[in-house]
Amino acid sequence: MSMLQSNLYIPTLKEVPNDAQIPSHQLMLRGAMVRQLGSGIFSYLPLGYKVAKKVMNIIREEMDAIGGQEFHLPALNPIEIWEQTGRVEAMGDVMFHIKNREGLVLAPTHEEIITFHARQHIKSYRDLPQIWYQIQTKFRNEPRPKSGVLRGRQFTMKDAYSLDNSWEGLDVSYNKHAEAYRNIYSRCGLKFFVVGASSGAMGGSASQEFMVESPYGEDTCAVCEDSGYAANIEVATSEIAPIERLTDNPEVEEFPTPGARTINHLIEKFSIPLDRCAKSVVCFADGKPYLVLMSGNDELNESKLQSALQATAIRHADETELFDLTGAHAGSIGPINLKTPMTVIADKRLENVNGLVSGANKDKFHYRNIDMSRDCKIEGYYDLRSVKGGELCPTGCGKELRVVNAIEVGHIFKLGTKYSQALGATFLDDSGVENPIIMGSYGIGVERIIACFIEQSHDEKGIMFVPSIAPYHVHLLGLGIKKSDAVKRTCEQLEIELQSKNIEVLYDDRDVSPGVKFNDADLLGMPIQLIIGEKNLSAGNVEIKNRITGERHVVSVDDSTDLIKKLLVSK
């Protein structure tokens, strides 16, 4: 079938639409892949949908390869089933509720529905394991959609669920997914890394995120290229010199510190060494106040605090609360002489340290010579600090960590029995005992793969697709077709020849100037441009341009398709 560009709907844009800020968004609009319908709502145009289908097929092949079975579940769900797992409340505003039909919601994910179907017919350990997946539209009422298709209210997700009869089985299923995911991203041409993630309040035992480094990412990760260490900042650690105990250990003493509102003031104006400063932060964990001590300018990591305290919600005290609880304003708060007694915890770095300076809970005064063991009542020491770029990799490889922003393109998760228990999805084991099915949940964002790929693979002219996800393999540019019958005939001949070799061709047969064709071709980004013009053709030649490397080959008409085949395979 001939793909004449003059007949296709490929509305490229010369200028950058005002709303698009990041390269992938701009190029997906300019390159006729998507159009926006509303905030966080996008239509795929034919070219963009071709890419999506290629990505989805790669996902499908890799999921099938680990024994996955494809379902297609409804997006419209009875709310009752979500009430049974308590997730109507947990999801809150993220879940769309149907207004003119009581009791229906739009599914933001499908653990509940999968578990429902598992309960219907999984009865015995002999029925397990299973891997079930689907590629389907998800609905999430994001408070703030942004960055084009990267954060939308409606998006395409591959979600998979493993059902096992043992925890060892879950490990096997989980590892299969980890491998499949690596294959998927590699085949899509993405540079990615995997991080251990916070398992959060989901009750799961393990979780990893597949990340693509990007300044537009909303996650922060610490990575080390040398050792391969990579972790979400929520759990990342580093090798950091311990703070030594001083041999001289005098009594605690109050001293005036006018104007000292920050640790830096203490260092600069009062000559206190950085590692002798103890910073105090007051937080509420599930409504209960805590004083948290951090060393020097270390940043308190709320995720770490949350898991240390096993709390569901953490928030900082506001100014008024701070004064009411401690008797001082920010800058003069410390563990000793608190107006209201509260639990004090500290970062591991401060364990058994002495000679410390901290606020006196009296404005413009601090204490010095604080000995954590002698003078404070610390309920516990935990790793609570956020890793900073430049600190040493915790593997001991000796290299510095980089702290980077990243976009989450996939997440694999050992769920356990939360949903099977809540919904009564059980099986009889080989001794006849009833057990909840042990589950895993595994997600991939299709649009995110596409947008991340474009973020990684573009230049000032446009997109640079790899063959595996390109809408077409070859962009055939016929220059001056109207004027030259020879050019036209050669184009038609080579199009057929390429197609016979299973190479997908987009044939630009439009009656426009060469410059327009070149620029559109560079914008749309097919891996190979086959350029046919009268000048080369008069010598029996055509030109082949590699979009990614920029290399050009002038070859004879007869050799051209073989060379293209070779170039496409070598990628």
Add this chain to the structure above:
RNA sequence: CGGGGUGUAGCGUAGUCCGGUUAGCGCGCCUGUUUUGGGAACAGGAGGUCGAGAGUUCGAAUCCCUCCACCCCGACCA
């Protein structure tokens, strides 16, 4: 939800402060002629509820009020 910004033709924009011709320009689009290896030239042409509603005024893109949409920052994000 808080803060900031923007809405004028398919895209990009001028005009808005200080009300007053027929709302202007570039690109794109249509017709014709000439062009044809990096976004061609000339000539002619089509396309606008100036985000919506209500108001002030002889007169509103412009001033007042209300609402809506979109973008950015923050909050939020199994």
